[in-house]
Amino acid sequence: MDTLWNLRAGEVCEIVGYDDALAEPYRVRLMEFGFHAGEAVTCLHAPAFGAPKVYRVSDTVYSLDDEVAAHVRVRRNV
Amino acid sequence: MSRVLLVGSPNSGKSLLFNRLTGLSHKVANFPGITVDVSSGPIRALRELELVDFPGTYSLQPISGEERVAVEQFESALRDANVGQVVCLIDATRLEKSLYLTLQVIRECQRHGKPVTVLANMIDVLDKHGMTLDAEGLAQSLQAPVLPVSARSGKGVDTAIAQLRANHDRRESAPREQFIDTPDELLRGTAHQLARRYGPRGDVLVQSQTALDTFFLHSVTGGFAFLLIMYLLFQSIFTWAAPAMDAVEALLGWSAGLIVPLLGNDLARDFTTDALFGGIGAFLVFVPQIFVLTFVIGLLEDSGYMARAALICHKPLRLFGLTGKSFIPMLSGVACAIPGIYAARAIDSPRKRLLTYMAIPLMPCSARLPVYTLLIAAFIPSGTALGGLVGWQGLAMFGIYFFGMLCGLLVTGLVSRTSPDHYTDLPFVLELPPYRLPGLLPILRNSWNRSKHFVTKAGKIIFTVTVVIWVLGYFPNFGADLGASWLGQLGRLIEPLFTPIGLDWRYGVAIFTSFLAREVFVGTLGTIFGIEGADENVVPLVDHIQASGLAIGSGLALLVFFAIALQCVSTLAILARESASRSFTLKLAFGYFALAYAAALLVYQLAGLFS
Secondary structure (H helix, E strand, O other), X not given: OOEHHHOOOOOEEEEXXXXXXXXHHHHXXXXXXXXXXXXXXXXXXXXXXXXXXXXXXXXXXXXXXXXXXXXXXXXXXX | OEEEEEEEOOOOOHHHHXXXXXXXXXXXXXXXXOOOEEEEEEXXXXXXXXXXXXXXXXXXXXOOHHHHHHHHHHHHHHOOOOEEEEEEEEEOOOHHHHHHHHHHHHHHHHHHOOOEEEEEXXXXXXXXXXXXXXXXXXXXXXXXXXXXXXXXXXXXXXXXXXXHHHHHHHOOOOOOOOOOOOOHHHHHHHHHHHHHHHOOOOOXXXXXXXXXXXXXXXXXXXXHHHHHHHHHHHHHHHHHHHHHHHHHHHHHHHHHHHHHHHOOOHHHHHHHHHHHHHHHHXXXXXXXXXXXXXXXXXXXXXXXXXXXXXHHHHHHHHOOOOOHHHHHHHHHHHHOHHHHHHHHHHXXXXXXXXXXXXXHHHOOOHHHHHHHHHHHHHHOOOOEEOOOOEEHHHHHHHHHHHHHHHHHHHHHHHHHHHOOOHHHOOOOEEEOOOOOOOOHHHHHHHHHHHHHHHHHHHHHHHHHHHHHXXXXXXXOOOOOOHHHOHHHHHHHHOHHHHHHHOOOHHHHHHHXXXXXXXXXXXXXXXXXXXXXXXXXXXXXXXXXXHXXXXXXXXXXXXXXHHHXXXXXXXXXXXXXXXXXXXXXXXXXXXXXXXXHHHHHHHHHHHHHHHO
16 A cells, blocks of 8 residues: 655655554544545655755645654555 | 733734734733743723733644643633633735634633634735735634734724724623534535635735745755855844943943043952953853844744745754754854844744754854864964865864864754654745745844843843852952962862863863853963953963973863853753743753863873873
């Protein structure tokens, strides 16, 4: 299954869910920010050297590192 | 006085609105156990109403201990009969993010019978881009008035004040129960739907933000911009604050010059000059640095760049248990630990903030420089290598600076791996706010508050310790001979502690007094060796140290000791305040002393093997 972290700059995906390894509080915070199942997310920037990537969800822009984004399951090309 | 609670998510413009409504007339208090400020002050146009500015939060569902305290304080305030109404500020340009919290706030207010007014901020930004918000439709769905405002331009603020007055005059609100039993999961979905239905259409704002991010997050241009901005920040601490620091010292010197000649005897004169003015100067001299750094960091935060800087630094710092937001406090710590500790307030994760507190005292602050200069001049040969390209003393200075930074990172890396505590941690999910011109007044207000906080809270401790050490060094022979003073006797008492690293009581006394500030080590040694002005010209002192036969191993051990030991009462005082934990501060002080001592002992023993 693809994850949010696998996205490259400019790619769009739809959130499918979270994997169990993501701690519950983190999951809650992500959902508060709009990262819930069915939501479209765009990867705006994927900086070099493994730095956190920049995603747009709804009307807001967030940066997520791989510790979080790698646990968000997505489907590409929505 | 009836109270109005002001709540909203971070970056919604709450501080700006608070200032506009109260006219900067406010007071600041700290919640017990956490480090967030709660400002309050009367509303200018409604003096009978006091506005209470709560910390920005994304939701009322806390995920860390610190958030829990803030939410509990909000819920407790709702039960307070003096709280008459609540203002919930939302960001009209990013509606969905704000609406979840708004719905939770409305639900809690419905449970407590408090009226809510929703202010949709940044309406000027929407106007500028030809975008609109359906405030009426949103108000009907929320069952609460939704008023478009601009905290920056003041647009709509009069209407908002009229609404607050009406709520106040009405005294009792009509009971509303629409959301009273709605669980958080449903509120999340409702926020999503309402944002889609009533929010502005189009993504011109995100597009303009993305264009700037393309520059600031690019691996080349972004890296260059980052280095330039950090250089300016660092310069601000050293260069911009320096004239003000000199002015503080000059003012104190001038005041002492006026007062001291009027005093009748030597004891009064010595006390006034060294203990009283010395004690006041010991903390006042830091104020310009704290003010300037808080101001510059405020500019970076308000402009939106701080979040980008945190993103750039996050990956390497994460290896050591830190976050990208730790970088600026640590960089500030290279100038002085105190503004660095204050700067760590920007770190939202309590765990990462605590780890940053641990790293900051190990950054090679400017107060260590005179100590390093003295010891390197005394023990490292002044020769060069590689055809003059590398000077041994310069290399030693670089080495000891690097050693301090490395120690800070290794300590946090070790602690973060050996003490997993996810309850006080937060994920790295960082909102990247839109770029905007900073609002100068709130930033100046915050800088002033921070400086005032330092003077009123830490100043007392620093002053007291300064006076105590002065008394120990002055009596019983009235300053005639430091070696024969109580401080000298204390030095002999603790001499066995320093004998294993080849140091006698004189160095013990100098280490003890350096607790006031590290550079005092140089001045104290100068006094003991009978050299005037050793803190300004170290050459005679270097000669005396070399002539005293102190082993090179002891000199190197001292260097390592000062790189690690937390020898600064000002740092400890402000650390205890900011961490809200004396226990943490004491453990850190003793822990770093033990580590410094062990490392110094190791260096001394190793040096003994080669000599």
